[in-house]
Amino acid sequence: xxxxxxxxxxxxxxxxxxxxxxxxxxxxxxxxxxxxxxxxxxxxxxxxxxxxxxxxxxxxxxxxxxxxxxxxxxxxxxxxxxxxxxxxxxxxxxxxxxxxxxxxxxxxxxxxxxxxxxxxxxxxxxxxxxxxxxxxxxxxxxxxxxxxxxxxxxxxxxxxxxxxxxxxxxxxxxxxxxxxxxxxxxxxxxxxxxxxxxxxxxxxxxxxxxxxxxxxxxxxxxxxxxxxxxxxxxxxxxxxxxxxxxxxxxxxxxxxxxxxxxxxxxxxxxxxxxxxxxxxxxxxxxxxxxxxxxxxxxxxxxxxxxxxxxxxxxxxxxxxxxxxxxxxxxxxxxxxxxxxxxxxxxxxxxxxxxxxxxxxxxxxxxxxxxxxxxxxxxxxxxxxxxxxxxxxxxxxxxxxxxxxxxxxxxx
Amino acid sequence: xxxxxxxxxxxxxxxxxxxxxxxxxxxxxxxxxxxxxxxxxxxxxxxxxxxxxxxxxxxxxxxxxxxxxxxxxxxxxxxxxxxxxxxxxxxxxxxxxxxxxxxxxxxxxxxxxxxxxxxxxxxxxxxxxxxxxxxxxxxxxxxxxxxxxxxxxxxxxxxxxxxxxxxxxxxxxxxxxxxxxxxxxxxxxxxxxxxxxxxxxxxxxxxxxxxxxxxxxxxxxxxxxxxxxxxxxxxxxxxxxxxxxxxxxxxxxxxxxxxxxxxx
Numbered sequence: 163x164x165x166x167x168x169x170x171x172x173x174x175x176x177x178x179x180x181x182x183x184x185x186x187x188x189x190x191x192x193x194x195x196x197x198x199x200x201x202x203x204x205x206x207x208x209x210x211x212x213x214x215x216x217x218x219x220x221x222x223x224x225x226x227x228x229x230x231x232x233x234x235x236x237x238x239x240x241x242x243x244x245x246x247x248x249x250x251x252x253x254x255x256x257x258x259x260x261x262x263x264x265x266x267x268x269x270x271x272x273x274x275x276x277x278x279x280x281x282x283x284x285x286x287x288x289x290x291x292x293x294x295x296x297x298x299x300x301x302x303x304x305x306x307x308x309x310x311x312x313x314x315x316x317x318x319x320x321x322x323x324x325x326x327x328x329x330x331x332x333x334x335x336x337x338x339x340x341x342x343x344x345x346x347x348x349x350x351x352x353x354x355x356x357x358x359x360x361x362x363x364x365x366x367x368x369x370x371x372x373x374x375x376x377x378x379x380x381x382x383x384x385x386x387x388x389x390x391x392x393x394x395x396x397x398x399x400x401x402x403x404x405x406x407x408x409x410x411x412x413x414x415x416x417x418x419x420x421x422x423x424x425x426x427x428x429x430x431x432x433x434x435x436x437x438x439x440x441x442x443x444x445x446x447x448x449x450x451x452x453x454x455x456x457x458x459x460x461x462x463x464x465x466x467x468x469x470x471x472x473x474x475x476x477x478x479x480x481x482x483x484x485x486x487x488x489x490x491x492x493x494x495x496x497x498x499x500x501x502x503x504x505x506x507x508x509x510x511x512x513x514x515x516x517x518x519x520x521x522x523x524x525x526x527x528x529x530x531x532x533x534x535x536x537x538x539x540x541x542x543x544x545x546x547x548x549x550x551x552x553x554x555x556x557x558x559x560x561x562x563x564x565x566x567x568x569x570x571x572x573x
Numbered sequence: 574x575x576x577x578x579x580x581x582x583x584x585x586x587x588x589x590x591x592x593x594x595x596x597x598x599x600x601x602x603x604x605x606x607x608x609x610x611x612x613x614x615x616x617x618x619x620x621x622x623x624x625x626x627x628x629x630x631x632x633x634x635x636x637x638x639x640x641x642x643x644x645x646x647x648x649x650x651x652x653x654x655x656x657x658x659x660x661x662x663x664x665x666x667x668x669x670x671x672x673x674x675x676x677x678x679x680x681x682x683x684x685x686x687x688x689x690x691x692x693x694x695x696x697x698x699x700x701x702x703x704x705x706x707x708x709x710x711x712x713x714x715x716x717x718x719x720x721x722x723x724x725x726x727x728x729x730x731x732x733x734x735x736x737x738x739x740x741x742x743x744x745x746x747x748x749x750x751x752x753x754x755x756x757x758x759x760x761x762x763x764x765x766x767x768x769x770x771x772x773x774x775x776x777x778x779x780x781x782x783x784x785x786x787x788x789x790x791x792x793x794x795x796x797x798x799x800x801x802x803x804x805x806x807x808x809x810x811x812x813x814x815x816x817x818x819x820x821x822x823x824x825x826x827x828x829x830x831x832x833x834x835x836x837x
Contacts, residue, residue: 248802407828407829411825425811
């Protein structure tokens, strides 16, 4: 941990002092969440780490309550979810909080990732911090996918069919792997049971990786919109109360939008077909995953070859692991990268276009569009990022954070 | 610099998202869209029209329940439609449900409030066999299980076109014969269910004139409630939660400004 946190705290409360002498949790909280020096120039993009943490806790809390009422059995799961919706006191609230919460957890995390990409938060010395973040994203995706299967509706069942079948593309052992994943020769009760077990387990793995993510963050502290390191106390503020209060405000704003969906449009982000019980004999017209997977689903279907599609889909996440080494720029923040900045906007637009392609059947102009966007996605990371860093001339960096903040105030 | 970027980003994202949603809607319009109707239960202050839902139950009982189950509901739930316990007991007095006697033999007995709605068929195979090979869908969630559910079900009830009124193109497109049923809003148009409702199909106990539109609207009101029985509590809670969050966010913003006052 950084050594510049000042003298160790003195606790007046005897009980706290006694505990802290033996197990320094209070010193830890004091050091990491109170006096922790944090760049003074965060914009509201820096709220999304806190927001994502709140969503994770909320998902686990609502999930545990749901688990106490849910029945993981192929013939009972659908009705048990409806029992939660109808007969369990406030069950509808807990279920809608959880269901919509998954979407809003992804919204928070996607904005958090965009912020990291735009302001170069992955660059040295924060490479491991970034990699842990990508691990969290992968774990979230696995958890969300398996959670979506649990209500055992039509889209649960057929989504699980499509995704688990992807593994059959693996040469030689593919079919064996799929049988192993299913726990049988078709998606059935054993599949539901293992998905339920893992859906309950993985969130706690996420908590552990989030803890590592925070530990890694607190070694060198947060990046900031200027992407330059704090040079002294004039560049930082203590985490509390400055950022606890700002995060509190940001979390509440996010909660307003979240609550609007939970209470007034809880099914807007879902698929109507998941209110039809799973039927292995009837395939829905369009099998679509939840919205947060659509861009990756589009990449999967953009490739005419099954194995190629699977490789590209997993590759689109895997490429994020090496972003710290693909970026050759001398500066972190896009604020000082006059060319790359615009390509970041293009990447966002391409992601939306891919999502649009993923939501539609792969026919007509969606086929070429998804291919162009897929190529662009990989072009952005594999070619643009390394090449542009070499040829782009960054704008001059301000001498310090305080200097930039105070100059802006004066100007 | 980054402040203005934030603004551009947010506006841009909203624009792209709006464009995306519009385009998605366009893509979904390949099937005929049912007419939009205003429903008593839409919007953040929506509630169920109790009288309409009670009439809708009458339609379900006298018409739909001949073929369609309503498995997720119990008779006691009808009390949520503004009926008293005795009224509901009166409504179900003639319904006989299968049960086991104390000696284990199969019997039929009068339905109780705690019973689930009686299934019109003994099992799914029986339902399929009696309906040309495919069991009629359960209606408990039908409004939530269809795109634009309320308008779709209402449109479906109203959307039958007699064979002699069909154009040759419609006959060809849907491949219907005079023995089939053509419905404007059913995907593919050829539907196994014959027109279930018509003017004066039922005689409403509350004296409302039973036009086709009235019947279709009432049964949608009832089925919407069946799909989402806690909608009113959800809306009420939602308004309170949002007001609370707005107040808290305002307060938090003031605190944040106060804390940051000496820093910028």
